[in-house]
Amino acid sequence: MLKKEDKIAIIGLGYVGLPLAKSFSKYYNVIGYDIDIKRVNDLKKNIDRNIDVDLKDTKIVYTINEKDLKDSNIYIITVPTPVSNENIPDLNCLENATRMVAKYLNKGDIIIYESTVYPGVTEEICVPLIEKNSSLKYNVDFFCGYSPERISPGDKNRHLSNIVKITSGSTPEIASKIDTLYKKIIIAGTYKATSIKVAEASKVVENVQRDVNIALMNEFAIMFDKMKISSSDIFSAAKTKWNFINFSPGLVGGHCIGVDPYYLSFQSMKFGFTPELLLKSREINNSIPKYIALKVMQFINEKKLIKEEAKVLILGYTFKENCADIRNTKVEQIKIELETYSVNVFTYDPYVKLPYTNLEIDPFINNEKYDIIILAVSHNEFRNYTIKDFNRISKEKLVLLDIKGLYKFSTWTL
Numbered sequence: 001m002l003k004k005e006d007k008i009a010i011i012g013l014g015y016v017g018l019p020l021a022k023s024f025s026k027y028y029n030v031i032g033y034d035i036d037i038k039r040v041n042d043l044k045k046n047i048d049r050n051i052d053v054d055l056k057d058t059k060i061v062y063t064i065n066e067k068d069l070k071d072s073n074i075y076i077i078t079v080p081t082p083v084s085n086e087n088i089p090d091l092n093c094l095e096n097a098t099r100m101v102a103k104y105l106n107k108g109d110i111i112i113y114e115s116t117v118y119p120g121v122t123e124e125i126c127v128p129l130i131e132k133n134s135s136l137k138y139n140v141d142f143f144c145g146y147s148p149e150r151i152s153p154g155d156k157n158r159h160l161s162n163i164v165k166i167t168s169g170s171t172p173e174i175a176s177k178i179d180t181l182y183k184k185i186i187i188a189g190t191y192k193a194t195s196i197k198v199a200e201a202s203k204v205v206e207n208v209q210r211d212v213n214i215a216l217m218n219e220f221a222i223m224f225d226k227m228k229i230s231s232s233d234i235f236s237a238a239k240t241k242w243n244f245i246n247f248s249p250g251l252v253g254g255h256c257i258g259v260d261p262y263y264l265s266f267q268s269m270k271f272g273f274t275p276e277l278l279l280k281s282r283e284i285n286n287s288i289p290k291y292i293a294l295k296v297m298q299f300i301n302e303k304k305l306i307k308e309e310a311k312v313l314i315l316g317y318t319f320k321e322n323c324a325d326i327r328n329t330k331v332e333q334i335k336i337e338l339e340t341y342s343v344n345v346f347t348y349d350p351y352v353k354l355p356y357t358n359l360e361i362d363p364f365i366n367n368e369k370y371d372i373i374i375l376a377v378s379h380n381e382f383r384n385y386t387i388k389d390f391n392r393i394s395k396e397k398l399v400l401l402d403i404k405g406l407y408k409f410s411t412w413t414l
């Protein structure tokens with residue numbers, strides 16, 4: 001059913017689109033389209049600014065010219081799906097990409113969505129847009145599919161090909177065709193969902209489940225902090241039970257776990273149901289930067305420091321470890337909170353350069369000294385520092401707030 005001549009167009013060459021384009025390009029003609037001219041120019045030189053994909057020997061044709069898409073017959077859309085400042089789903093990129101693809105669609109073509117959405121977006125928002133902008137009829141002239149992405153940038157063990165991929169299609173035949181297409185690149189195999197809506201919902205459910213569980217751990221962490229009992233010691237003990245679910249407290253940032261619950265709750269509320277646990281969990285996780293800032297202020301007071309003179313070093317700025325992604329990072333929130341107290345905040349991240357962080361040189365090889373140090377992101381680069389290294393960059397006695405529980409010698413752990 002699939003032919004070598006099949007031409008796949010990947011729309012949006014970010015964390016999701018680029019590895020996908022690379023994988024498909026081993027078997028098919030792949031054209032990669034993005035509206036970001038700098039991104040496309042970099043990719044033409046085999047540079048991935050996300051430091052995520054090795055582009056040596058890839059055969060992707062990159063373009064910012066939408067007319068180059070006209071010979072494609074399979075379109076895969078991997079554009080961002082953020083939320084507004086009010087946490088309302090922002091489908092602008094998805095709708096723009098859909099309208100654009102519709103212009104070049106031919107009879108028999110397939111559009112597959114990989115962007116994370118709430119159930120119903122593909123068939124109730126995108127399909128009508130395609131019909132309107134193409135004069136083709138759904139499931140007669142063109143077909144759709146949805147295949148959520150599960151990659152986690154920075155995770156060197158789990159990547160596109162060794163994570164089971166959920167697929168779906170608008171008719172049983174198209175679902176099988178899409179499933180076969182992905183089977184070619186996914187060694188771990190595929191799971192054919194019973195409908196597009198099921199596939200859409202499965203993705204948000206995965207991320208909501210994580211968010212809710214992390215919220216519970218954060219609640220435990222705050223509760224036991226107040227009781228002055230080590231929550232990490234408690235979790236280590238509790239973990240010895242076979243059915244304890246192993247989550248850790250922490251910052252929930254990024255464009256997935258901290259965003260997708262708003263997609264699901266938005267749709268749920270349209271159907272008259274307010275998901276209380278989901279929304280409360282968002283609230284709890286969003287409150288953690290403020291809690292950490294208050295903790296820092298507590299140490300500043302205990303040390304009798306003048307807050308305007310206090311120097312706080314934050315190690316790590318990205319939303320997660322070992323990647324360069326700073327979208328919706330909660331470290332920025334900690335920094336903002338601390339700055340409202342007029343504390344001097346210094347941020348360093350080996351993956352992030354100025355202007356997002358204000359230290360360019362690794363503080364461990366510098367001569368500056370800090371009153372309080374926060375380990376915010378557990379990049380591999382930070383793992384091997386010893387108490388001696390920390391003492392060297394500390395003014396007086398080391399105060400190390402370890403959000404990730406990375407070190408045995410921390411003053412405080414979340």
Ligand SMILES: NC(=O)c1ccc[n+]([C@@H]2O[C@H](COP(=O)([O-])OP(=O)(O)OC[C@H]3O[C@@H](n4cnc5c(N)ncnc54)[C@H](O)[C@@H]3O)[C@@H](O)[C@H]2O)c1
Pocket residue numbers: 011012013014015016017033034035036039078079080081093094096097114115116117149150151152153255256
């Ligand atoms: N990054 C992840 O780990 C991850 C994992 C699973 C799912 N997702 C989901 O996948 C989608 C893409 O995420 P991402 O992290 O790859 O985003 P990204 O920001 O890294 O990449 C998206 C790319 O799309 C481009 N773009 C925006 N509008 C466009 C348009 N109209 N036409 C063509 N290109 C356009 C942007 O310039 C950008 O290069 C989102 O829905 C996200 O929630 C992301």
